[in-house]
Amino acid sequence: MAIQQKSAPASTAARAIDLFAEKDNGGGYAEELRSKHPFPTEKVLPLYRQMLLMRRFEERAGQEYRKGKIKGFCHLYIGQEAVAAGSIAALQSNDHIITAYRDHAHALARGLSAREVMAELFMKYTGGTKGKGGSMHLFNAKAGFFGGHGIVGGQIPLATGMAFASKYKGDDAVTLCYFGDAAFNQGVMHESANMASLWNLPVVYICENNLVGMGTLTTRSCAVTDLYRRTPEAYRITGIRCDGMDIEEMYAVTCEATELARKHGRPVFIEAITYRYRGHSMSDPATTYRTPDEVTNWERRDPLLKLQASHPSILTEAVIAKFEEEVKAEVEDAIQFSNDSELPPLSEIWTHVYVDCQGYPKADESMHPYEYEYKQ
Amino acid sequence: MATELKSMREALNRAIAEEMERDERVFLMGEEVGVYKGAYKVSEGLYERFGDKRVIDSPITEAGFVGLGIGAAQLDVRPVIEVMTFNFAILALDQIMNHAAKLRYMSAGQIRCPIVIRGPHGAGGALGTQHSQSLEQQYVHCPGLKVVVPSTPQDAYSLFKASVRDQDPVIFMESEKLYNFKAEVEFGEHMVAPLGVGDVKREGTDVTIVTYGRMLTHAVLPAVEQLESEGISVEVIDPRTLRPLDLDMILNSVRKTNRMVLVEESWPQASVGAWICEQVYAKAFDHLDAPIERVSHLDVPMPYAPNLEEEIIPSPATVVDAVKRVLYI
Numbered sequence: 010m011a012i013q014q015k016s017a018p019a020s021t022a023a024r025a026i027d028l029f030a031e032k033d034n035g036g037g038y039a040e041e042l043r044s045k046h047p048f049p050t051e052k053v054l055p056l057y058r059q060m061l062l063m064r065r066f067e068e069r070a071g072q073e074y075r076k077g078k079i080k081g082f083c084h085l086y087i088g089q090e091a092v093a094a095g096s097i098a099a100l101q102s103n104d105h106i107i108t109a110y111r112d113h114a115h116a117l118a119r120g121l122s123a124r125e126v127m128a129e130l131f132m133k134y135t136g137g138t139k140g141k142g143g144s145m146h147l148f149n150a151k152a153g154f155f156g157g158h159g160i161v162g163g164q165i166p167l168a169t170g171m172a173f174a175s176k177y178k179g180d181d182a183v184t185l186c187y188f189g190d191a192a193f194n195q196g197v198m199h200e201s202a203n204m205a206s207l208w209n210l211p212v213v214y215i216c217e218n219n220l221v222g223m224g225t226l227t228t229r230s231c232a233v234t235d236l237y238r239r240t241p242e243a244y245r246i247t248g249i250r251c252d253g254m255d256i257e258e259m260y261a262v263t264c265e266a267t268e269l270a271r272k273h274g275r276p277v278f279i280e281a282i283t284y285r286y287r288g289h290s291m292s293d294p295a296t297t298y299r300t301p302d303e304v305t306n307w308e309r310r311d312p313l314l315k316l317q318a319s320h321p322s323i324l325t326e327a328v329i330a331k332f333e334e335e336v337k338a339e340v341e342d343a344i345q346f347s348n349d350s351e352l353p354p355l356s357e358i359w360t361h362v363y364v365d366c367q368g369y370p371k372a373d374e375s376m377h378p379y380e381y382e383y384k385q
Numbered sequence: 386m387a388t389e390l391k392s393m394r395e396a397l398n399r400a401i402a403e404e405m406e407r408d409e410r411v412f413l414m415g416e417e418v419g420v421y422k423g424a425y426k427v428s429e430g431l432y433e434r435f436g437d438k439r440v441i442d443s444p445i446t447e448a449g450f451v452g453l454g455i456g457a458a459q460l461d462v463r464p465v466i467e468v469m470t471f472n473f474a475i476l477a478l479d480q481i482m483n484h485a486a487k488l489r490y491m492s493a494g495q496i497r498c499p500i501v502i503r504g505p506h507g508a509g510g511a512l513g514t515q516h517s518q519s520l521e522q523q524y525v526h527c528p529g530l531k532v533v534v535p536s537t538p539q540d541a542y543s544l545f546k547a548s549v550r551d552q553d554p555v556i557f558m559e560s561e562k563l564y565n566f567k568a569e570v571e572f573g574e575h576m577v578a579p580l581g582v583g584d585v586k587r588e589g590t591d592v593t594i595v596t597y598g599r600m601l602t603h604a605v606l607p608a609v610e611q612l613e614s615e616g617i618s619v620e621v622i623d624p625r626t627l628r629p630l631d632l633d634m635i636l637n638s639v640r641k642t643n644r645m646v647l648v649e650e651s652w653p654q655a656s657v658g659a660w661i662c663e664q665v666y667a668k669a670f671d672h673l674d675a676p677i678e679r680v681s682h683l684d685v686p687m688p689y690a691p692n693l694e695e696e697i698i699p700s701p702a703t704v705v706d707a708v709k710r711v712l713y714i
Contacts, residue, residue: 105460138492138493138495148491148493149495150459150492155496156488156491156492160479163452163483166449166450166452166453166455166456166480167452169449169452169453169456170452170453170457170458170459170464171460173457174456174457174458174459174461174462177457177462178460178461196448197452200448200450201449201452203444203449204453207444360494361489361492361493361494362489362528362529363529363553364553365551365580367579367580367581368580368582368626
């Protein structure tokens with residue numbers, strides 16, 4: 010089927026649909042995979058709850074940001090929950106994930122509690138990275154979550170290297186690398202994909218295509234907007250487009266991708282079509298590049314509604330009401346905890362710069378005012 | 386212990402091979418390091434000895450393969466990434482400064498990045514503007530990195546081994562023109578030198594020359610010979626590691642001689658030498674009998690013609706002039 014690249018139509022709502030399932034749903038591959046990797050029934054409840062936690066957490070974080078409790082950059086994941094929740098649910102415990110700065114949900118799904126994430130946003134010492142990372146640099150290396158990165162696309166070579174290390178060491182870990190549609194244009198995407206394919210590295214690149222990069226629609230930044238079609242031609246990497254609002258589809262596609270990576274040693278590219286309901290960050294009111302009807306259109310595809318509609322007998326009104334109560338309590342507890350926690354002590358300025366601190370001067374009274382002592 | 390006359394190339398080759406032998410987590414990656422035997426033959430023989438799992442020819446993608454090394458280092462392997470020259474590593478500067486240097490800090494200590502990024506830099510002889518830059522200041526500027534600039538085959542051997550074992554990112558900056566330079570080298574585990582410790586290359590009393598890298602042998606030692614014949618006693622301090630800097634060794638020397646000349650191959654504005662001079666002024670001001678003289682690359686891009694190149698980088702003549710100016714003779 011020939012794909013016609015049309016010039017962008019006037020209405021933003023039309024533009025959004027143009028890119029998605031009505032025109033090119035990825036050839037039905039994702040649909041097939043849903044039967045091959047059916048969503049386990051026992052995951053319905055915990056994953057609904059996880060997505061709900063992500064949703065309510067982000068909403069409250071937005072409110073706390075406006076109160077001045079959270080500063081700097083804060084990029085909310087609202088609307089995209091199914092991508093993180095669905096893909097991470099498909100992982101083994103020794104697999105690794107790495108993402109960009111829209112990372113709160115990935116953190117919650119892979120190794121950090123609501124308390125640790127909120128406290129980090131609140132710049133407190135009890136945060137997951139001791140108040141030194143912030144919203145964009147959440148990490149839990151032990152749980153396999155390698156951040157939290159602020160340079161668009163910068164994590165892509167790192168992920169490729171992690172896959173290289175897994176292969177080098179002979180463990181069967183797979184690395185999932187998340188990034189956005191605009192990051193796909195970065196040079197390092199192409200450098201990394203080329204090496205991953207050349208060297209058969211177990212990396213799964215997951216492009217969270219929310220159709221816009223900050224304020225620039227994908228149609229205005231990508232010469233070829235069907236990102237999943239670019240990888241087979243350019244790198245011999247299987248490309249799978251899927252519905253990123255559908256956690257069951259996200260799960261199925263990731264199961265297949267991790268199997269290809271783990272058992273067959275091939276990298277895979279997943280293009281998850283999704284949508285962020287809010288702006289790029291808390292500084293972006295999202296009025297310059299989209300219309301309200303576009304957002305409403307996407308809210309009809311909401312991941313929570315979708316999962317509920319798929320399992321109405323499990324996710325009853327009563328069950329959901331109970332989850333709402335629990336999640337609200339969990340998030341309020343996280344906020345209380347964060348409000349009660351201390352800021353990092355000044356001594357933390359000098360820690361974690363180096364592992365081996367020998368060779369640097371030791372502090373003493375005769376030191377110049379701007380002298381220092383690095384501590385491990 | 387016996388010493389052997391070896392070139393810097395041979396000393397490095399042996400250091401890399403020994404570290405790869407000692408620790409199977411160590412691998413070498415870069416352009417032409419394997420089948421081609423290395424653009425400057427530093428890795429000759431390693432591919433045949435260790436195979437393509439551990440000596441990897443990369444595509445021409447500096448940001449990609451340097452970043453790959455940095456990412457891998459997070460997972461307990463020990464990458465040695467060769468950049469064909471540090472002029473090309475500029476393409477990888479995002480990965481080095483924004484990632485390698487920051488991973489430990491922004492993760493509050495959860496991650497370490499024990500990578501060595503090595504290769505030559507500086508004037509290579511008629512290589513022109515884009516292939517002749519001395520670029521240590523980019524890395525010395527950045528907390529989170531360590532920077533080593535060996536000036537002799539012994540230093541290259543001893544410090545390379547230490548750099549691989551170091552648990553932080555080390556930028557190991559060699560010089561094309563030094564690869565053929567031969568000097569006595571003592572090999573062995575006992576010769577591993579610590580980072581952050583300089584070397585008194587020559588003792589003296591009238592003036593301290595601080596220098597590092599190729600300028601030691603290209604400009605300073607020949608100048609010292611001439612000066613000694615005129616009765617001037619020169620002390621030469623080679624910090625060897627630029628970050629962390631062995632400032633104490635430099636200060637002790639300046640307290641003894643009261644005069645200092647700094648000789649560097651890089652451009653003068655905001656160079657590492659400028660930082661070293663500032664530190665000496667701050668901490669040994671009362672010991673100085675004259676302002677510090679600095680001999681740097683002239684503040685221009687490097688042209689092709691070798692006669693211009695000779696004039697542009699420090700030479701024995703310009704070092705002699707600088708010493709005489711600082712001695713007021």
